[in-house]
Each structure stands twice: as C-alpha cells, then as structure tokens.
Amino acid sequence: MLINKYLGIAPKADIVLIKRLCERLKGGRFLHVNSTRAGGGVAEILHRMIPLLQDLGIDARWEVIEGDKRFFDITKKIHNALQGFDIHLTEQMWNYYLEVNRQNASRLDLDAEVIFIHDPQPAPLIEFRKNTEDFWVWRCHIDLSNPKKEVCDYLMKFYKKYDAAVFSVSNFTRGEKSLEFIIPPSIDPLSDKNIELSEEEIEKLLNPFDLPLDRPIILQVSRFDRFKDPTGVIKAYRMVKRYNDCVLVLAGSPATDDPESEEVLKEVQEQAADDPDIYILMLPPYSDRVINALQRVATVVLQKSIKEGFGLTVSEAMWKGKPVIGGAVGGIPLQIIHRVTGFLVHTIEGAAFRIRQLLNNPELIERMGEAGREHVRENFLITRQIRDYLCIWYYRREGMKSLIEV
C-alpha cells in the first residue's frame, strides 16, 4: 500500500484515520481540477495524493483545464490582482476567461461526488455544473487578504455558487458562505525536495557551488521579488557579520511573471558584489534535490518575507531540523512558533538579532530544530492534508454534524 510508505515518518494517527475514512468512502468519486500538471505546489500534492487515494479504493481523478497563451495571461492577471496588484481586466478578457472554461466543461468529465476546483483559473466551471447533488468545493491556495476589489467582486459571482471553500489561512477567508474551511498546505516528506539525503549526495549536489561548508551558513530560498525582501536579508547578514563569522546563501529563481524581478535581482547583485561570502545561486527549474541539500547544510534558515501566501519553504527547512527566522506574514506565523521553532521578526534589525542569538547558542539551534521538525511532522505533512480533505467529504456524507465518529 502506498500509504504505508509514510509509516514511521508521518504521525501514525493520521495514517489510521486516512485508512478508516477510505474504508467508509470506498468507491466514492473524488475529482480534482487545476490548471497545470507540472510545476507548483498544487500539482506536486496531486501527483502524490491521487494514486495514494486510488490505492485505498477511492475513485480519485485529476483533470487539468486547457487554454492558450491568451487565457493564461488573463488568469495570471487575475491571480496577481487577487494578491493585491492594481490590475484592470476588460470585459473581453472576462468573456474569454469564461469561454475557455465553457469549452473545458464540455470536454472534461466533471461527474463526481466531491469536486475540488483549485485556484481561480478553473473557478467558472461551477457555471456548467450538471448535478446539484454533487459537492463543489473551491480550493483557494492564494493570499486573498487584500485583493483588488473589482476583480474579486467579479469572481465572487462564481464563488457564491460553490457549496464550500477551502483556504490555507484564516485571514484569506471571505466570510461570504457558511462553509469556509481552513486547511493549511503541506510538504511531502518523500519528494525530492524533502527526502533524506546521504552526506555523499549532499556533497555531490553542492559541489558546483563551492560553498564553504565548514562555516555557518545563513540561507534564504526564495524567488527574487520584493515581497521576499532579499536586500533586507543582505542588510541583516551585514549586521551579523560585524559580530559573527558566517556566509549568506540566497538561492532561487527569477520571477518571470514579475516585472520588477530583474530590477530586484540587479539590486541584490549590486549589494553583494564586493562580498565573497555572499552566494547568489540562480537555480534552474526542477532543482529540488539541490534545494534539499542546501537546507540540510544551512545553520539558520531565513524567510524574511514582507508578504507571503503560505511560505512552505519554512516547513521544508524545519523538516530538516533547522530553526527558521521568518517575517510575521501570511502562513509563516502558523509554521513558526515564536521562540519555540524559530523566531518571527518584523524588521531587518530583528532578523539580524535573532541570527546572532542562534549563532551564539548552538544548543538553541538544536532545540529549536528538533521542535520544528516535530511541529511539521504533526501539522504540515501531506498525510495531514489528505486526512483533512477526506474529513470534509465524510463530514458532508454524515449530514454536516460538528462531531463525527469514524
């Protein structure tokens, strides 16, 4: 059984509940629809979750909507507007967005007992729902806390037709329907990004970068955009450097959909230019094992975001037993228990102070690292997310009672 691969890694209780729920829901049809089969956290989770559920007797399917460049340019605009960018969509754009969804609705088999529609791209599929007894859930993975009103209002007409919605964090909820669940995303401990690596493999993976592995390494893995504050990280590192020996590694990829990305990268490179202890690693797509290795050799990991969706890199680092210093935004405060698994900071000075605190207290690094790994094990592994999705399904089957015995 595929689920048994997680025994000894994920909490046994979650595996027991997944199995019990799947016995009850055996043969039930569970459909997921998103907009890409490759890349991004949603696809990563679905790749693992669908076969695992099928293996447990669930008729689980995953459909992907199709669209041309024009469609995805429009949905990118919608995505950015929902995250707060000042973007206007024309009537023609909205019509095309709806038309492509109409074409997909006629092509796809949308017949299932529970249908999870992921993110805004396929959201209008609800307009083409055939069976009102199905349970349609909109699964929103993005930060909706401060959306562009005009775009959000337009999408709300689809949103209101869903039976339920799932958000990652409380402050992304809309308060516009009775069933809004909060289910944080998760990491897969068996994926390339998180699987255990041998010392030899770590060395081999990091060899091309020539990092001084015998010195303390401060690491931030993120795209080069302003919301991740890479220049703030460099400033914090410089403050630390006055007191402690360390190197800084900024690893990420350019944000191709962000017009400011190049400018940010240039600023970062300029700031780092004269310092041989700052390593800027531009990683190609699918560098998951390299990121895994970097997180494993880091001494302290930063995620000093000033705006964040969920920030799963925090859980990834904590899973490798590293203390994380993060900005108190998006899903980061859910992952970092301040002073227990790491530190939440609001300023560059705060980040610098906490880095120094950790570098000067190796036992604190170890204690926080252990607490962080356990916190992730209990709350942010894929098994917990699968368990929660199944619970929602069973809750619906059992007449939506607030206490259910399985």
Place this chain on the structure above:
Amino acid sequence: MFEFKNCASIIKSTGKKARNLQELRDYLVEISEESIYHHVYEYFLKGHRLLFTNDFAQWVGDNLEESILAERLSSIDPYIYPDINQLRNTLIETIDAHMKEFPVPREALPGEEFYFNESVTVVYPVGIRVRNIAEFLIAMEHIDRGCIYYHFYEARTRLGSGIDDFSFWIEQTLGKVQLAERIRAIDPFMHDIEGIRLHILELVREEVSRDMESISDVD
C-alpha cells in the same frame, strides 16, 4: 478494556473577525458556542506554549500586547462552567472590567485580527486496546498526542467534574482509586500534552512497581 481514541479537528471559519478589544467583546456576545469551544477548549490540541490557556488570551497578549488582560483571560478555568454560555459571560465580564480600567482599545495590525473559527471534530479508534495497568503503561508511551488530548482534555467536557477518561477507567474498571485521584490532581493548565504524558507515565510506573512489590510479598 480501554480503547484509545484520537481526534482530528478541521477548522471552519465563521466569517467574523475582530480588530480590537471592543469588537472581540461584541462578537463574543453573539458568536456560536462551537466557536467559543474551539478557541478555549481545543487550545490544548494546538501544542501551546504555556504562556496562555486559550486563543483569546493569546491574541490579546501577543497581538494587542494587553498583558494584564491576557493574564486575566488565561486564568479562567473553562472546566468549572457547566455550560459554554456561562464561560462566555465570564469572558465578556473580564473584558468589560478591563475596558473600564483601560478605555482606549488598541487596534491589531492589518493581518493580525482575531478570526473566529469553529471546528469539525472527527473521533476514531487508533486500534490500541489495553486490559490492565501494565499494558496501559506501554500504550501511554507510544500513543499520539491527539489521543492524550481526547482522553485527558476533551473528556473533561464530556464527563464533567474534572474527570478524564484515563482516571475514570483506572478507578471504575481497575479499582485503583488512589491512582485515579493522583491523575486527576495533574493540573491540565500547567503542562503541555507531552508534560501530561510524562506525569501520567510517572504515576503509573510507580503504581506498577508497587503492584510488583506486593506480588513478591505474597510469594
């Protein structure tokens, strides 16, 4: 026979959020009993940090930095109330008294508002059954934290009178009244779940040792 159960909690939004103390107080008047239950009783399921004893106190302390009120809210014992509405009244009265003393409420930073949630609780057996105190001891070492929450904390609202499932079974089925009383004397607010586990293990180990001693005496 004692069957270990676990519980999973799925969070549901109520759509209501408070930005300051006045709003928190006003929503507390109208919010569902389920929401108060979630933010107070289920706090212990979240791996708390011993600084506070419920979500309201934590938000007031961490996000509004009203440490005086956070202390007062934290010292409310939810298990002494026969129903949630009496707990609700105490929470409101405590906030009212504080606002009278310190009338200018602080605003939470954007994104740090208090979100009123509820939960769906799914209870399930984990497949571990024990018949005597020695088996109980072994199981206690290995069960998940959620099991301890369900049998030690959640049981108090089910059984009432500060009684948990462990001590109830130990007293009723095994007849070990003193051990049951010692377990009941563990203060649920002063430990996290792992701390509760350690205390119970210590008490049960002592009991098992005593049992072993008395068997040698008979021999």
